[in-house]
Amino acid sequence: MTTTDVRPQVHADKSDGPLKRRPEVSGREKLLRYVLLLFVLVITVGPFLWQLSTSLKGAGEDIYTATPSFIPKQPTLDNYAKVAEAIPVWRYIGNSLLVAALTVGGNILFATAAGYAIARLRFRGRRVVLGLFLGTLVLPGEVTIIAQYVTVRSFGLADTLAGVALPGMVAALNVLLMYNAFRALPQEVDEAAIVDGATVPQRLWRVSLPAVRGTLAVVAIFAFIQAWDDFLWPLIVLTSPEKLTLTVGLQYLSGTFTQDQRLIAAGTMIAFIPIAILFSALQRYFFKGVEEGGVKG
Amino acid sequence: MKTHRWFTPWILTIPALAWLLVFSVWPSINTLRLSFTDAKPLGGTADFVGVRNYSDMLHDPQVWTALLNSAVYMAVCLPLLTILPLLIAVLVEKKLPFIAFFRTAFYVPVIASAVVVGLMWTWLLDDRGLINNLVRWLHVVQEPVPFLTDRWLVLISAISLTVWKGLGYYMIVYLAALGNVRKDLHEAAAIDGAGPVRRFLTVTVPGVRGTMFLVAVLVSVSALRVFSELFILTGGKGGPGGKDQSLVMLIQQYAGGFYGDLGYASSLSVLLFVVTLIPMIVLARLNNRAEK
Structure with missing residues (x-):
C-alpha cells in the first residue's frame, strides 16, 4: 500500500503548458x-x-x-593488509557474494516470471495472487523475522549461508515492480506475436523482456545492494565465526581486541567500495529504471 | 483466441507464490502463534503459555524505554525527513551542468550498508573524532561532547545518522513527484511577481502533497523499525545501562543464545506491528481530510 504508488516521470516533457519557456536561470x-x-x-x-x-x-x-x-x-595500504590479519575478510567477502548472487538470481528469475504472468496472462485467481503480493507490503520485515528464523531452522538451515539467502530470493516488491513494468507495455505487441503463433516463453523472452530492461536493472541492483548490506537477518541466522557475511564480520574489527580507527576505516571501505563501483557503473540504468516505473530501496 | 494453456500462468507464478507463503504469510501467522508459547532459540518443544509473554511485556521497563525511544525517534525524523529531502529535490530538479553527478552523489549514503555508515559515524562522533575537534575549535565547549556515551545524545546521534542516510532516498521519491507539478503554474506565479519562497509554498508544496504524506508514512514506519544505527553506535550494548534500545534491538536480543526466548521475541514483534500501524492510520486520515 505504501510503495507502489510512486510512478515517477523525472524528466517529464518540459514543453507542455501554453506559456513561453521560462527564462534561463540568472x-x-x-x-x-x-x-x-x-x-x-x-x-x-x-x-x-x-x-x-x-x-x-x-x-x-x-x-x-x-x-x-x-x-x-x-x-599507505598497510591498514588494508592488517584487516585481513585481524578477520578472515576474504572469506567474508566470498560469503557475502554468494548470498548476493543467490538473491539477485532468485529475484530476477522468479519476480520476472510471476510479474509477467500476472500482468500479461489472464487466469482465474489472478486478482487474489496480486492481492497477496500487495498485502505483504504493509508488513515490516522485522515483525516476522523471528518466525522466519523458526522456519529456516526447521529446514535445517540455521547457521548456513543458504539460510541467510533463501527468504530474500523472492521479494514481493520486486514482483510488483516487474508487474508494473510489464503492465505498462501496449497490448498490441502481444497480439501481433500471438497471431504469429509465438508461445508464452517466446513472447516473454523476445517481446516483453527487452522492453523492461530498466526495471530489471533496478531489481538486480537493489537485490544485490540489499543482500550485501543486510545486517539484522544474517546476525540472527549465523553463529559460526567462519560463516559470517562481511557486514556482520566487520563488527569484530571494532568490538574485540583492537580499537584502531585506521583498521576499522579500512574495513568499512572494503565493504563500501564494491557497492560504490557497482552503483556508479549502473547508475544510468538506475535513474532510467526509476523513470520507467518505480522507486524502491 | 486461446493465448496460452491454463497451467502456464501457474508455472510462472508458483515459485514466487510459494516463497510468499513460506517466508511471509506463514511467518506472519506463526509470529502470532509463537507469541503465546515459550519457544527457545535452541529448539526443543514449545509449550503454550497463554498471555504470559504479553503480561511480562507490560511490566518490562526495557519495553517502555524502547517505546519512548521510538516515539522520540519518530517525532524528530518525521519533520526533518519529510521536508529536507523535498528542498534537496527542488535543488537538483533544475538541469544545470553536473546535476547528474550531484544527484548520484547525494544518493551514495543510501546504498552504503548501515554497518558501514554506523562505523563511520562512530569515528566521526568519537571523543577525539572530527566533529568533537570541530566543536572545540569553534570554542563552543571545553570538554568533548559525549555523543556516544550519554543516554540522550546517543539517541540524537542515531537519529542524525538515520536522517543523513535517508536524505537521498526521499530526494529521489520527491524528484519523481516534482516532474508532475505543472510548469505553467510556476510560470503564472512568477509573472504575478511571486518570489521563489512563495512559489515553493503555493505551487510546489500543494503539487506534491500526496507524496509528502507517502514520505511521512515511510519515514515514521522506518523510524519505528530502527536497529542497525543504534546497534552499531552503541557497539551492540544499547548505550549506558541499555537505555538506548529500540524494539527491534530487543527482538534481536531475545532471538538467539542460551538465554533467548522466541516466544517473548514474538510478542515484541506483534507489539512492533501494532505500533507501526499507528502512524499509517493517523497519516491516512490526515491525508483524507486534506483532500476534502
Whole structure:
C-alpha cells in the first residue's frame, strides 16, 4: 500500500503548458544553487572521504590530534593488509557474494516470471495472487523475522549461508515492480506475436523482456545492494565465526581486541567500495529504471 | 483466441507464490502463534503459555524505554525527513551542468550498508573524532561532547545518522513527484511577481502533497523499525545501562543464545506491528481530510 504508488516521470516533457519557456536561470541564482549543492555534497559525501583518508594514514601519523590533516601525510595500504590479519575478510567477502548472487538470481528469475504472468496472462485467481503480493507490503520485515528464523531452522538451515539467502530470493516488491513494468507495455505487441503463433516463453523472452530492461536493472541492483548490506537477518541466522557475511564480520574489527580507527576505516571501505563501483557503473540504468516505473530501496 | 494453456500462468507464478507463503504469510501467522508459547532459540518443544509473554511485556521497563525511544525517534525524523529531502529535490530538479553527478552523489549514503555508515559515524562522533575537534575549535565547549556515551545524545546521534542516510532516498521519491507539478503554474506565479519562497509554498508544496504524506508514512514506519544505527553506535550494548534500545534491538536480543526466548521475541514483534500501524492510520486520515 505504501510503495507502489510512486510512478515517477523525472524528466517529464518540459514543453507542455501554453506559456513561453521560462527564462534561463540568472547568474546569481546559479551561483546560489551551486553553493547549496556543494554544501549538501560536503554533508553527504564528506564522511566517506574522511573515512577513506583515515584508512590511508600510516601508524606514524597521529589521527587523534586536535588538528588532523585531510590528506594523509604518507598514504599507505598497510591498514588494508592488517584487516585481513585481524578477520578472515576474504572469506567474508566470498560469503557475502554468494548470498548476493543467490538473491539477485532468485529475484530476477522468479519476480520476472510471476510479474509477467500476472500482468500479461489472464487466469482465474489472478486478482487474489496480486492481492497477496500487495498485502505483504504493509508488513515490516522485522515483525516476522523471528518466525522466519523458526522456519529456516526447521529446514535445517540455521547457521548456513543458504539460510541467510533463501527468504530474500523472492521479494514481493520486486514482483510488483516487474508487474508494473510489464503492465505498462501496449497490448498490441502481444497480439501481433500471438497471431504469429509465438508461445508464452517466446513472447516473454523476445517481446516483453527487452522492453523492461530498466526495471530489471533496478531489481538486480537493489537485490544485490540489499543482500550485501543486510545486517539484522544474517546476525540472527549465523553463529559460526567462519560463516559470517562481511557486514556482520566487520563488527569484530571494532568490538574485540583492537580499537584502531585506521583498521576499522579500512574495513568499512572494503565493504563500501564494491557497492560504490557497482552503483556508479549502473547508475544510468538506475535513474532510467526509476523513470520507467518505480522507486524502491 | 486461446493465448496460452491454463497451467502456464501457474508455472510462472508458483515459485514466487510459494516463497510468499513460506517466508511471509506463514511467518506472519506463526509470529502470532509463537507469541503465546515459550519457544527457545535452541529448539526443543514449545509449550503454550497463554498471555504470559504479553503480561511480562507490560511490566518490562526495557519495553517502555524502547517505546519512548521510538516515539522520540519518530517525532524528530518525521519533520526533518519529510521536508529536507523535498528542498534537496527542488535543488537538483533544475538541469544545470553536473546535476547528474550531484544527484548520484547525494544518493551514495543510501546504498552504503548501515554497518558501514554506523562505523563511520562512530569515528566521526568519537571523543577525539572530527566533529568533537570541530566543536572545540569553534570554542563552543571545553570538554568533548559525549555523543556516544550519554543516554540522550546517543539517541540524537542515531537519529542524525538515520536522517543523513535517508536524505537521498526521499530526494529521489520527491524528484519523481516534482516532474508532475505543472510548469505553467510556476510560470503564472512568477509573472504575478511571486518570489521563489512563495512559489515553493503555493505551487510546489500543494503539487506534491500526496507524496509528502507517502514520505511521512515511510519515514515514521522506518523510524519505528530502527536497529542497525543504534546497534552499531552503541557497539551492540544499547548505550549506558541499555537505555538506548529500540524494539527491534530487543527482538534481536531475545532471538538467539542460551538465554533467548522466541516466544517473548514474538510478542515484541506483534507489539512492533501494532505500533507501526499507528502512524499509517493517523497519516491516512490526515491525508483524507486534506483532500476534502
